[in-house]
Amino acid sequence: MKKLALHWQILIGMGAGVLFGVLAASLNWNQFVSDWIKPFGTIFINLLKLIAIPLIVASLIKGIADLQDISKLSKMGTRTIGIYLMTTTIAIILGLILVNIIQPGKWIEPSTQTELMEAYGGDASSRIAQAEAQKGRGPLQPLVDIVPDNIFGAATNNGNMLQVIFFVIFFGIGIILIPADKAKPLREFFDGLNEVVLKMIDIIMLGAPFGVFALLAALVVESPSADLFMALIGYGLCVLIGLGLLIFGFYPLLVKTFTGKNYRFFFNGISPAQLVAFSTSSSAATLPVTMERVEEHLGVDEEVGSFVLPIGATINMDGTSLYQAVAAVFIAQAFGMELTLGTQLGIILTALLASIGSAAVPGAGMVMLVIVLGQAGIPEAGLALIFAVDRPLDMCRTVANVTSDATVSMLVAKSMDKLHDPHVKDWDDFYPKNRLQQTTEVEK
Numbered sequence: 001m002k003k004l005a006l007h008w009q010i011l012i013g014m015g016a017g018v019l020f021g022v023l024a025a026s027l028n029w030n031q032f033v034s035d036w037i038k039p040f041g042t043i044f045i046n047l048l049k050l051i052a053i054p055l056i057v058a059s060l061i062k063g064i065a066d067l068q069d070i071s072k073l074s075k076m077g078t079r080t081i082g083i084y085l086m087t088t089t090i091a092i093i094l095g096l097i098l099v100n101i102i103q104p105g106k107w108i109e110p111s112t113q114t115e116l117m118e119a120y121g122g123d124a125s126s127r128i129a130q131a132e133a134q135k136g137r138g139p140l141q142p143l144v145d146i147v148p149d150n151i152f153g154a155a156t157n158n159g160n161m162l163q164v165i166f167f168v169i170f171f172g173i174g175i176i177l178i179p180a181d182k183a184k185p186l187r188e189f190f191d192g193l194n195e196v197v198l199k200m201i202d203i204i205m206l207g208a209p210f211g212v213f214a215l216l217a218a219l220v221v222e223s224p225s226a227d228l229f230m231a232l233i234g235y236g237l238c239v240l241i242g243l244g245l246l247i248f249g250f251y252p253l254l255v256k257t258f259t260g261k262n263y264r265f266f267f268n269g270i271s272p273a274q275l276v277a278f279s280t281s282s283s284a285a286t287l288p289v290t291m292e293r294v295e296e297h298l299g300v301d302e303e304v305g306s307f308v309l310p311i312g313a314t315i316n317m318d319g320t321s322l323y324q325a326v327a328a329v330f331i332a333q334a335f336g337m338e339l340t341l342g343t344q345l346g347i348i349l350t351a352l353l354a355s356i357g358s359a360a361v362p363g364a365g366m367v368m369l370v371i372v373l374g375q376a377g378i379p380e381a382g383l384a385l386i387f388a389v390d391r392p393l394d395m396c397r398t399v400a401n402v403t404s405d406a407t408v409s410m411l412v413a414k415s416m417d418k419l420h421d422p423h424v425k426d427w428d429d430f431y432p433k434n435r436l437q438q439t440t441e442v443e444k
Contacts, residue, residue: 006205010275013209014216021220030221038218041279044211047204048276048285051197053155055288056310057168058194063306064172065187072416073173073307079415080308083408084316085352090250091318091400092348095242095325102241104234105333165310194306201288205272212279219391235330236389242322243400247274251407259414261298269297269422270406277402281394283313286402293406300409301418308412312405319400323393324351324369327386332378343376350376 004012024033064073099105148154148163155164175183252263273293277286287309295305328347332339339347350372369383413419 006208006272009209010212010272010279013211013213014275014279017213017216018220020213021217024217025221033217033221037214039214041211041214041218044204044207044214045280045282045285047207048280048288049282051200051204052284052287053164054193055197055201055291056164057155058190058197059291059302059306060165060168060310061172061175062187062190062194063303064169065175065183065190066303070173070176073169073176076304076307076412076416079412080311080408081315083411084312084404087250087254087404087408088316088318088321088352089348091242091246091322091404092325092351094245094250095239095322096329096344096347098238098242099326099329099333102234102238103333104238105330105335107234165314197288198292201292205289205292208272208276212275215279235326235386236393238330239323239326239393240396242326243319243396246318246322246400247403251403254407255410259410259419261410266298266406266410269293270403273402273406274399277398278395281391281398283317283398283401283405286398287313290402290405294409297422298406298410299420299422300413301420304413304416304418305409308409309405312408313401316404316408317401318404319397321351322400323397324372327369328372328376328378330386331373331383332376335379337378339376339378347372347376 020037021033024030024037146163146166148160148167151164151167154160154167175186252266255261255266256263270290270293273286273290276289277283280286283290290313291305291309294300294309295302300308325347328351329339329344373379373383410419
């Protein structure tokens with residue numbers, strides 16, 4: 001009997017988790033779910049985070065070392081950053097267009113606004129404090145933060161992934177520049193380490209359906225009441241339409257236009273990573289799955305995937321940027337503020353820079369949103385208006401982030417002639433057949 005594909009297993013786990021969550025909420029089993037179901041979801045996320053740093057170290061060093069030429073690294077890096085900035089800018093502009101057309105902030109009744117401010121004001125204050133700490137730093141502090149003073153200290157926290165990437169790229173360049181015979185032991189070590197980590201991912205993914213079941217069941221049980229969702233349906237709809245246009249329209253169109261790969265091929269390859277992204281709300285936690293799917297099922301050469309994807313998980317936040325643009329204008333509308341064209345252009349620039357500095361973990365975009373609000377002169381306390389529906393929207397925007405990473409990796413691979421058919425690993429696979437055919441023809 002043919003084994004059910006992974007993405008179908010995960011979908012079944014998600015559906016069962018939602019149904020069980022609804023049942024548990026109706027029977028008031030909230031404490032049971034929190035004590036006995038949710039921990040399995042937390043374990044699943046922790047397992048993915050556990051191998052995020054080893055995966056980046058092994059795969060990125062291997063990918064850079066395999067280039068054997070600094071000029072190739074420079075070419076790949078320039079194209080990667082350039083395409084990432086392009087897709088993020090388009091996502092922000094799309095979000096602004098939608099929120100100005102739909103104007104969801106004007107749907108909120110004053111009574112609902114007051115209720116939300118009271119319920120989530122404390123959370124908003126804590127995020128504002130975090131953002132104020134960031135704004136108080138010098139203009140070049142983000143550049144300083146990229147360079148760690150202790151790589152072992154940086155590697156102990158997934159939030160320092162950009163520091164780890166900096167060190168790994170630096171280390172990989174060092175391998176390229178030393179003689180080949182000296183570099184050979186290091187190359188072989190990281191090749192082996194990369195294979196071990198990829199096998200660990202395969203083992204972890206065996207439990208993915210159960211992990212997403214636990215995560216979704218807990219989410220349903222812990223969700224705010226339905227009337228708050230209804231009050232914010234316009235805002236949520238605006239974000240979801242934008243994310244949907246990106247995920248199901250813009251990215252597949254880019255792939256089709258520049259690589260020739262069709263819609264079905266793209267989503268068959270990336271869908272398991274999208275589902276894990278939806279369940280975990282973390283690009284960093286999803287990174288191991290994204291790399292496996294992109295390299296093994298979308299045909300991106302490991303040399304490209306191991307470079308483009310870790311960087312994308314850190315700086316490429318299309319879904320987060322779209323959400324920040326929509327949320328900023330939505331909050332302004334809720335307070336009756338009219339934003340000028342200049343202010344909204346400022347939102348594009350600020351959201352673009354904020355997305356680069358946003359950690360690839362759940363809820364990080366909320367902190368960066370405070371900076372976007374402050375730049376536009378929108379009251380930061382309005383953050384409380386969107387807390388009620390942030391969790392499900394965070395899940396959806398993480399899907400957009402991961403899909404964008406996969407898209408850009410395919411575009412970069414195609415531009416460097418490193419995109420191949422994942423079903424055809426080597427021409428030698430067909431050689432015996434061709435040789436047999438030639439022998440038969442000679443005999444005839």
